[in-house]
Amino acid sequence: MQYIENRTFDEIKVGDSAELTRVLRAEDIELFAVMSGDVNPAHVDEEFAKSDRFHQVIAHGMWGGSLISAVLGTELPGPGTIYLNQSLHFSRPVGLGDTVTVRVTVKEKNEEKKRLKIDCLCLNQDGEPVITGEADVIAPTEKVRRPRVVLPEVHLHERGARYQELVNSAHDLDPIRVAVVHPCDEKSLTGALEAKNQGMIEPILIGPREKIEATAAQIQRSLDGIELIAVPHSHAAAARAVEVVRGGKADAIMKGKLHTDELIEPVLDSETGLRTERRLSHIFVLDVPHYPKPLFITDAAINIYPDIEDKRDIIQNAVDLAAALGVELPKVAILSAVETVHPKISSTVDAAALCKMADRGQITGALLDGPLAFDNAISANAAETKGIVSGVAGYADILVAPDLEAGNMIAKQLIYLAGAESAGIVLGARVPIILTSRADGTLSRVASCTLAQLYVHNKRRMNL
Structure with a gap:
């Protein structure tokens, strides 16, 4: 077992020092951004950073400052230290792959108040200072030796990143015509309209006109230029969608606010359905x-x-x-x-x-x-x-x-x-059916439209 141990005020002498070394990784920047909420594009947007002053992604300044705090809190003086003041001067940026050595050195001791004045220095791999400063702390007077806490593993995941890769791969493809069945709730209609906005589909909305238009008004989206086929209810909408496909006017079907069984039933009809x-x-x-x-x-x-x-x-x-x-x-x-x-x-x-x-x-x-x-x-x-x-x-x-x-x-x-x-x-079936859960959000529905778009275009290529 590893232990963490402090150095008490009486043990510390002027000139004592401690240091640590870190290599800046992309994960460090992402984790610091998540923790702090600082999403300055200089730190998290590679394209922007190339055109910015330093022409590369750089660390948050306080990432280096946090390393100084780590040395003071774990090495010198260590556990029991109380921060009073910290000054920082940032001399150079820290870029991805840079090695930063953080060194703290005791400058003064105040016997009466058990305080220390500590010089703080961060150097890059070329020995150049990137951060300089001074810390005032109250040093511990009692010895502390504790088992070192094992930190949890942190895994960062960019939500929908692989779906965005699929979307990007379909950018040059024409949108496909999709019969959207009974899009009478916010999620299903928003998903279809967002997929249209991203150039994936040309939706044909099938369902009760009043409900669809009321839903569009509720989500403040326009239906101008979008074909709407009015039918009385969801069962009729599913049947009409099959007719639209059989008539060659749609390349896919998309589920709206209705049960899966209700959507699939007309698709499986042996005479008028879309079975293969x-x-x-x-x-x-x-x-x-x-x-x-x-x-x-x-x-x-x-x-x-x-x-x-x-x-x-x-x-x-x-x-x-x-x-x-x-x-x-x-x-x-x-x-x-x-x-x-x-x-x-x-x-x-x-x-x-x-x-x-x-x-x-x-x-x-x-x-x-x-x-x-x-x-x-x-x-x-x-x-x-x-x-x-x-x-x-x-x-x-x-x-x-x-x-x-x-x-x-x-x-x-x-x-x-x-x-x-x-x-x-x-x-x-003859065409893909975009089938999502009623609980699925816009990301899921748009990604599902991308699947259908890629499948339809691939099938066309295969049939050439």
């Missing part, structure tokens, strides 16, 4: 903190207890979406509770059969492995510990759940416990 030879399935695309790429989870919304033929289509739908998003050879982990085939656990048998189906060309465009437990699918360390040799284990792009219950729980746990951002889409 492929089974419909839902795909979550999650931006999960600490996972290095988008994570696809399927199926969590459509197929309750899929059989092996259903799972084949579920996998192929997810693979096709991943390919549209630029994943060259998606890694597909077929999940179960264990990593070996066990006759009493049917999902392990299905996983083995699906891998063989991929070997025989019944599933294409991906690398499959299974059965894999969740930890082995997403953690290379877990897979290595269990001796699993696999091109998928630890690096999965797509997680295939054994059934809807498991898939839904995995996705919702990642969203509500791990802080993942979610987008969702249904494939297997």
Whole structure:
């Protein structure tokens, strides 16, 4: 165990010193900005910083000041020190990758008040002063020796960063026409209009005119220039959306304020719907903190207890979406509770059969492995510990759940416990269906529109 120990006033002599050295990382700047609320673009906006006075991102001045405080509070005098005054003069900026050495030196002692005057100096890697100053402190008079507190790990996650990468990748694509079904609440209408503003979709709003217009007024958004097809209720809106697609006037369908079953029912109609030879399935695309790429989870919304033929289509739908998003050879982990085939656990048998189906060309465009437990699918360390040799284990792009219950729980746990951002889409019909939860916000809905836009354009390229 490591300990932290002070130096009492009586132990300290004029000329005593202590120091620490730190290398400035991007994470230091981000964490200081989060803690302080100081989002000056000189510190957090690389593009702006290039055109600013120093032509690079620099540390907050008080980042260096905080290092001085760290030396005084942990080394000299250490625990029990009371700050009275601190002067700071900033001589040079500290840029990313700079090494800063902080040195404090006792200048004067006041025996009566047990006070110290301390010179403070911060030098960069070239020995140049970046901060100079002076501190007045009350030194401790009693010895303190305590176990050093182990600080928690801090992981910074930029909300929606991977979704923004997808949005950026679609900037040069034309918007797709989307039949928006019953957008009669703030979230669904805002999501559709924001996706239009970002150039992803041209919405066709389908639902009761009065409700849609009242919602637009409530959120203070204009519907000028947007097609609105008036129908009496949500069921009629879903049916009309299918008609619009069959008439070639829409490239996708987007769910508004209605139940998923109500939306999907007319899509599955054997005579007037949008069915293909492929089974419909839902795909979550999650931006999960600490996972290095988008994570696809399927199926969590459509197929309750899929059989092996259903799972084949579920996998192929997810693979096709991943390919549209630029994943060259998606890694597909077929999940179960264990990593070996066990006759009493049917999902392990299905996983083995699906891998063989991929070997025989019944599933294409991906690398499959299974059965894999969740930890082995997403953690290379877990897979290595269990001796699993696999091109998928630890690096999965797509997680295939054994059934809807498991898939839904995995996705919702990642969203509500791990802080993942979610987008969702249904494939297997003639057109993609943008399917989000009624609780999802604008970011989720806009990201889901991006999925549909990329998928539609990729499908057009493939058919050329």
